[in-house]
Amino acid sequence: MVKQNGSDVFISLKNVSKTFPGVKALTDINFDVRKGEVHGLIGENGAGKSTLIKVLAGVHQPDPGAEIIIDGERVEQLTPTESMRRGIMVIYQDFSLFPTLTVKENIAFSEQIDKKRRIINWKEIEETSKRALGILGVDIDLNAKLGSLSTAKQQLVAIARALVYDAKLLVMDEPTSALSSGEVQHLFKIMNDLKARGLGIIFISHKLDELFAICDRMSVIRDGHYIGMRNNGETTTGEIIAMMVGREIVEEHVGGTNIGDVILEVKGISKRGNYDDVSFKLRKGEVLGITGLVGAGRTETVRALFGLNPPESGEMILEGKHINPKSPAEAQALGIAFVPESRLTEGLVLQQDAESNITLSILKNFVKGGLLDFKARNKRAVELIEQLNVKPPYPAMQISKFSGGNQQKVVVAKWLATNPKVLIVDEPTNGIDIGAKTEIHALLRRLADEGMAVIMVSSELPEILSISDRVLVMRRGRINGEFDGATATQEAIMEKAVMAGGGKGATA
Amino acid sequence: MSEKIKRALGNKEASVFIILIAVVLIATIFNPAFLTFGNIMDVMKGNATLGICSFGMLLIILTGGIDASVCGQLTLVCVVAGKIMANTQFDNVIVYYLLGIAIGAFTGMLNGLMVARLDLPPIIATLGLDSVLMGFLKYYTNGTWINAKELPPKIGQIGLFRFFADPNVNGSGVPLQLLLYILTAALTWFLLNRMLLGRSIMAMGGSRVGAERIGLNAKNLTTFAYMYAGMMYGFAAITYTCAMNSVDPNAFLGFEMDVIGAVVLGGALMTGGQGSVLGTVLGMLLFAFISNGLTLAHISAYWQNIIVGAIILLAVSFDMIKLHREERLQTKVDIEPKEAIAR
Numbered sequence: 001m002v003k004q005n006g007s008d009v010f011i012s013l014k015n016v017s018k019t020f021p022g023v024k025a026l027t028d029i030n031f032d033v034r035k036g037e038v039h040g041l042i043g044e045n046g047a048g049k050s051t052l053i054k055v056l057a058g059v060h061q062p063d064p065g066a067e068i069i070i071d072g073e074r075v076e077q078l079t080p081t082e083s084m085r086r087g088i089m090v091i092y093q094d095f096s097l098f099p100t101l102t103v104k105e106n107i108a109f110s111e112q113i114d115k116k117r118r119i120i121n122w123k124e125i126e127e128t129s130k131r132a133l134g135i136l137g138v139d140i141d142l143n144a145k146l147g148s149l150s151t152a153k154q155q156l157v158a159i160a161r162a163l164v165y166d167a168k169l170l171v172m173d174e175p176t177s178a179l180s181s182g183e184v185q186h187l188f189k190i191m192n193d194l195k196a197r198g199l200g201i202i203f204i205s206h207k208l209d210e211l212f213a214i215c216d217r218m219s220v221i222r223d224g225h226y227i228g229m230r231n232n233g234e235t236t237t238g239e240i241i242a243m244m245v246g247r248e249i250v251e252e253h254v255g256g257t258n259i260g261d262v263i264l265e266v267k268g269i270s271k272r273g274n275y276d277d278v279s280f281k282l283r284k285g286e287v288l289g290i291t292g293l294v295g296a297g298r299t300e301t302v303r304a305l306f307g308l309n310p311p312e313s314g315e316m317i318l319e320g321k322h323i324n325p326k327s328p329a330e331a332q333a334l335g336i337a338f339v340p341e342s343r344l345t346e347g348l349v350l351q352q353d354a355e356s357n358i359t360l361s362i363l364k365n366f367v368k369g370g371l372l373d374f375k376a377r378n379k380r381a382v383e384l385i386e387q388l389n390v391k392p393p394y395p396a397m398q399i400s401k402f403s404g405g406n407q408q409k410v411v412v413a414k415w416l417a418t419n420p421k422v423l424i425v426d427e428p429t430n431g432i433d434i435g436a437k438t439e440i441h442a443l444l445r446r447l448a449d450e451g452m453a454v455i456m457v458s459s460e461l462p463e464i465l466s467i468s469d470r471v472l473v474m475r476r477g478r479i480n481g482e483f484d485g486a487t488a489t490q491e492a493i494m495e496k497a498v499m500a501g502g503g504k505g506a507t508a
Numbered sequence: 509m510s511e512k513i514k515r516a517l518g519n520k521e522a523s524v525f526i527i528l529i530a531v532v533l534i535a536t537i538f539n540p541a542f543l544t545f546g547n548i549m550d551v552m553k554g555n556a557t558l559g560i561c562s563f564g565m566l567l568i569i570l571t572g573g574i575d576a577s578v579c580g581q582l583t584l585v586c587v588v589a590g591k592i593m594a595n596t597q598f599d600n601v602i603v604y605y606l607l608g609i610a611i612g613a614f615t616g617m618l619n620g621l622m623v624a625r626l627d628l629p630p631i632i633a634t635l636g637l638d639s640v641l642m643g644f645l646k647y648y649t650n651g652t653w654i655n656a657k658e659l660p661p662k663i664g665q666i667g668l669f670r671f672f673a674d675p676n677v678n679g680s681g682v683p684l685q686l687l688l689y690i691l692t693a694a695l696t697w698f699l700l701n702r703m704l705l706g707r708s709i710m711a712m713g714g715s716r717v718g719a720e721r722i723g724l725n726a727k728n729l730t731t732f733a734y735m736y737a738g739m740m741y742g743f744a745a746i747t748y749t750c751a752m753n754s755v756d757p758n759a760f761l762g763f764e765m766d767v768i769g770a771v772v773l774g775g776a777l778m779t780g781g782q783g784s785v786l787g788t789v790l791g792m793l794l795f796a797f798i799s800n801g802l803t804l805a806h807i808s809a810y811w812q813n814i815i816v817g818a819i820i821l822l823a824v825s826f827d828m829i830k831l832h833r834e835e836r837l838q839t840k841v842d843i844e845p846k847e848a849i850a851r
Contacts, residue, residue, distance in 0.1 A: 081723070096718035098711045100781035109711060110722040118704055147714075181844070276843045297841035477843035500844070 010035045010169055010200045011056075011088070014067040018051055018060055018224075025051040026062070029226045031219055033169060033200040038191060040215035040232075041204045044244060044459070048224040049204055053171055056202075057090045058083035071168075087168030091175065095158040099147030104129035106146050107161045132160040136190055152183040159190070170194065171202045176210055177295060188214050206293045208237050208498045222246050237499060238491070245461065245490040254445055255486055256469045260284035263453045264422055266305070269314030274300040276477040278314070282422065287444060287454045289468030289485065291461065292497050297477040298457045299341065302424045305455075306338040307331040318422070332361065337415035339408075341426040341457075347411040348399050355381040355395035357410050362417045384413040388443060405429075405436020412443065423447060424455045429463060441467050461490040473497050520775030520782075524790040531794060535801030542804050546679050549686065553751065555796040556685035557582075558763075559789070560744035562770040563696040564616075564737030566788045569771050570700075570713045571733045572780025573623055573630035578764035580641030581615045581738055583757055585745035587645055590654040590755035599660035601750065608742035615641070616738020620731030638764075645757055654755040664753035688747055692740060697785040699736075709733055714781030769820045770795045777827060 012032035018025045026048050033039045043049050054060040058080040062068070068075045070086050078086075097106050107129035112120055129142055138156050146154060155175060162170055176184045191201055191214060205211055211218055212232060220227040220243040227243045264282040269275065275297040282288050290298050303309035305316065307325030316323050318334060325331035328338070340346040348357055358381045359366065366377045381395045388409045390402075399410060408428060415423060425444065429437040445467045448454045458464050464471055468485035473496035481496030535542040561578055568575045585608040592598065592607075615637065622633035656664055666684065673681025700706035712719040712729050720726055749755055774791025776783025795816065802812045 092721075094717075096715065096721045098714040098718055098781070100714035100777075101707070101711055105707065105711075109707065112704055113708075113723060116704075120702055120704055120707055273843070274841055295841060297843070300841055475844075477841040 008035045009033070009069075010071060012069045013055075014069070016052075016055060016066040016068070017063040018055060019063050024224055026055070026224045029221070031226055031229075033202060034216075035168070035200050036195050036198045037216040038195055038201045038203050038214050040211040040218035041202055041221070042206075042208075042211060042218055042240065042244060043221040047221050049221060050173070051224075052221070053090055053173060053202075053204070056083065056088055056169075056171055058088075084165060087166050088171065089162035089165060089167040089169070090171040091155075091158045091162060091173065093173045093175075093177065095154055097146055097154060097158055097161075099145070101146060102142065103140055103144050103146055103149070103157055104142040106157050107132050108164060110161070111164055128164055129160065132163045135163050136160055137193070138190075151178040152180070152186075155179070155187070156190075163194075167199060169200045169202065171204075173204050174206070175203070176205060176207065184210065206498060208240060209500060211240075212237065220244055237495065241491050241494045241498070245494050253465060253486055254441075254467055256285050256287065256445075256448055258285040258449050258451065259469060260451070263319055264305075265315075265317040267315040267317070269301075269304060269311035269316065271300070271304065271309065271312045274309060274477065275304065275311075275474075278474075278479055280472055280479065280482075282453045282455060284451055284453050285448050286469045287448045287456055287467050287485075289464040289471040290455060290457045290474060291459065291464045291471060291493060292474035292480075294459065296474040296497070298474050299426055300477075301474070302338065302426060302455060302457055305331065305422070305424060306336055308338075332418055332420075335419070335421035337418055337420035337423050339411050339415055339423070339425040339428060341430060343408055343411045347414070348407060350400045351398070353396050353398050354385065354390065354402065354410055357399050358384050358395075358413045358417060361414050380417065384417055388413050388416070389439070403433075403436065405432045405439065408432060408436070408440060409443070412440075416447070420452065422453045422455065424457070426457045427459065428456060429458075429460070437463070461493055464493070465490065475500075521784060521787045521790060524773065524775055524787060524794060528790055528794050528797065531797050531801060535797060535804065538801065539804040542801055547800070547804075549681075549683055550679070551796050551800045552686040552689065553683040554800075555792060556683075556689040556751070557744045557748040558766055558770060558796070559689045559792045560692045560740055560747065561737075561763075561767045562774075562788050562792050563692050563785065564740030565767045565771045566696065566774075566776060566783055566785070567700075567709060567733040567736050568630070569768075569776045569778060570709055570780055570783050571730050572713055572716075572778075573730070573733070574768065574778070575619065575634045575734070575737055576631055576764050577615070577619060577634040577638035577641065578741060578767050579760040579762070580638035580645070581612060581741045582745045582748070582760045582763065583645050584615065584641050585611050585742045586749050586755045586759070587649055587654075587757060589746060589749060590659070593660055593663060593749075594654050594658040597660045599662040601663070601666055601746070604746050604749075605743060608746040609739045610742070612738035612740070612742025612745070613735050614738070616735040616741070617731065619738070620734030623734065624727040624730035649757045651757055653757075656753045659753060663750050667750035667753050685747055685751055688743075692743065693785055693789060696740075700785060705729075705732065710781060712781075765817075765820075766795065769816060772820055772823055778824060779831075 009032045014030055016029040017027050029052060041049055041052070051060060055062050055078070058078040061077065068078055075082065075086070098109070101109070104125050108125040111128055112125065126142065133140060136156060136159060140149070140153055140156065146157060149157070159170070175187060179187060191203070195201060203211070203215060215232050217229055217231055218235070218240065219229045220240060222244060227246070230239065261284055262281045263284050266278060266280050268277050268279050270277055278301050280288070290302065292298050300309055304311050307327045307330050310324065310326055323334055325334060325336070331338070344350065349360065355378060359377050363372070366373045378395060385393045385395060390406050390409045390413065399407060402410065412425070428444065429440050432440065441463065444454055444456060456464070456468065465485065465488060471483040471485055471488050471493060472479050473481040473483070473493055475497055481493070483493060532543060541547055561582070565575055565578070588611060589604050589608055593604070619634050619637055622628045623630050669684040670681030671684070671687065700710065708719065708724050709729050709732070712724060712726050716726055770792040771783065771788050772778065772791070773794050774783065774787035774789070776787065798816060798819070799812050802815065
């Protein structure tokens with residue numbers, strides 16, 4: 001294998017950009033993967049990792065001007081079949097396996113398609129799948145239904161499927177997100193074996209401890225830009241975290257002016273596979289930020305307060321009384337309001353107008369003698385539209401015609417109408433432009449200053465830091481750190497989000 | 509070995525089989541005439557149409573779809589073939605089979621294109637087609653039968669044909685319809701278990717995204733499933749016409765429920781990807797035996813509808829309850845064991 005300049009690079013990307021209508025997902029990515037290395041790819045949610053994978057898989061074509069060089073040869077157009085033919089195998093986070101088929105079919109089915117076997121060659125399937133599992137050195141019943149296997153075993157099947165082909169580069173998208181720590185160790189052993197066979201592996205993960213345990217090199221991308229690459233052993237978690245977070249423009253921190261007594265206390269609530277031993281206190285007039293990586297259990301925890309995901313053990317105390325809401329209706333009656341993450345599917349009735357949406361949760365207040373008092377309903381809706389500065393201020397306009405920011409205000413208005421004591425918002429500015437974001441932040445701050453207790457769940461650290469009086473950081477179902485909102489830094493929070501408890505942080 | 513036993517017991521087909529045995533035993537206790545060769549053969553003859561149609565429905569349910577146009581498609585073939593028979597006295601049954609299969613393939617393709625290409629919900633697309641077909645057939649036939657006297661004599665003779673029949677014993681031998689049923693079962697089994705096409709449909713039913721990622725064409729596979737179903741209905745319609753030696757435009761009203769019922773009783777999941785020929789055969793037998801057993805026990809036909817409907821609802825509810833439970837127990841957050849942190 002004589003290569004010009006004798007490199008052992010398998011694939012290199014030069015100036016890869018990808019523009020979608022209205023968004024530049026990737027900007028001038030330069031990046032290479034060597035044979036026999038595990039290359040970590042790190043970035044926050046929405047940093048552009050999945051777009052980059054899809055470029056490698058040939059699903060997305062990069063913008064003109066990009067160069068993709070595989071095994072020393074420039075590839076003009078990387079289509080899905082070309083990508084597979086060159087040995088690039090992507091194991092998606094959801095595995096893309098077939099739950100109702102057997103293990104051996106899952107492994108060897110695409111080979112049958114490739115060889116155009118109109119009549120299935122079961123012997124071939126058996127042999128191929130045995131061989132693939134043999135490479136991994138694992139023992140899985142070939143005739144078991146895939147759906148009956150544990151996630152860890154399904155993952156091994158997904159890897160085995162990739163090995164049926166002459167894989168040269170394995171792309172693994174968050175392969176450890178559903179594995180226990182023992183299973184992760186087993187996976188790492190297999191990855192090291194594959195590495196020794198000369199395979200390149202791109203390992204995508206949020207978990208820094210795992211990245212440091214397995215990777216040879218690590219690349220960080222942020223907002224679609226390639227930030228840099230570091231050799232393992234020549235860098236620190238602190239440096240990687242700083243690269244991930246960057247120096248984003250942070251809104252000035254605005255703290256509470258009217259923080260009062262504890263209104264809600266959560267004591268050690270747990271639910272298997274959702275959250276574990278979560279405790280915190282919430283005060284009147286306070287904005288409590290809850291952050292962490294996706295899958296850390298933030299949404300699961302706040303849904304517990306709203307009766308959507310009740311705990312199996314632990315206590316919740318609202319104004320000195322034990323509560324245990326089992327449904328949103330119960331939670332609402334207790335004075336808890338919840339603005340969900342996906343306002344379009346969970347928060348709004350898109351076919352109806354602003355007035356109907358705003359008053360949806362309090363319709364029974366307008367019932368007079370069994371009939372709806374439309375005048376009173378309109379009056380209340382107009383008040384709330386004014387209070388929240390919804391633009392345009394037309395109660396009769398269909399909700400789908402409002403901008404994202406104003407739709408969000410309507411969802412908040414809907415819950416304010418119930419006069420809640422505790423307002424929970426989940427990713428309140430998801431998909432909203434900057435101007436509207438600032439407005440929503442100001443609104444939440446004002447509501448708190450007027451005496452409401454606000455819990456804000458968000459992945460965006462600048463958002464968390466802008467208005468939170470206190471910040472809780474969750475990691476793998478638990479609270480892993482607590483910070484004072486005025487003094488916390490993005491780096492300190494990120495460290496708590498990605499590292500096991502031991503990380504140093506300015507604990508409040 | 510224990511794995512194998514566990515799999516067999518956990519198998520849906522196995523539980524259907526156990527229920528089937530129970531039904532046979534109970535029916536025999538109520539009326540010993542149930543478990544006689546003659547009765548079983550009569551039941552098979554009477555339910556061959558249902559059985560053949562159920563294999564078509566199986567493919568559709570495997571894709572995650574449903575077909576509400578069984579009645580319209582079956583009746584169309586019966587009426588068209590019956591009219592030709594009556595008007596021309598042409599009596600080559602093979603030609604009628606080919607014609608029926610061709611008509612079914614066409615109507616099935618219409619369903620398939622509506623579902624796969626236009627993305628219509630299967631229930632809407634097939635209900636729509638059923639309404640169009642039945643409306644046309646009512647207008648065309650005015651609801652009148654084509655009776656035995658109008659049909660060529662050979663049609664009725666074929667319908668009565670039995671293998672190994674003892675000419676001295678009335679109703680002995682194996683009816684032709686049972687053989688045709690076994691033939692379609694074997695064909696569908698081969699398609700689903702030995703052919704890439706069938707395995708691809710199974711795969712797609714389990715995970716459409718996964719299927720597309722390995723290069724399967726989900727639209728074509730879905731269209732094929734509806735066409736195959738149409739062809740089965742066409743085949744069943746000619747078989748039925750011969751067996752009844754007449755055409756009744758209203759014979760199949762509500763028949764789709766029986767067909768769906770047989771498939772669902774056989775363990776197929778309405779969400780797609782899961783179901784088998786063996787299960788569908790057992791489901792059809794269960795359906796047929798319950799009806800026949802109730803008849804022999806002199807229980808009103810209305811009760812049969814109630815009981816069969818209730819069993820179907822129970823079977824589907826059981827699946828959904830299981831699904832919800834699995835969803836609820838699903839791990840959403842990978843909680844780190846406490847010992848790992850303490851280190």
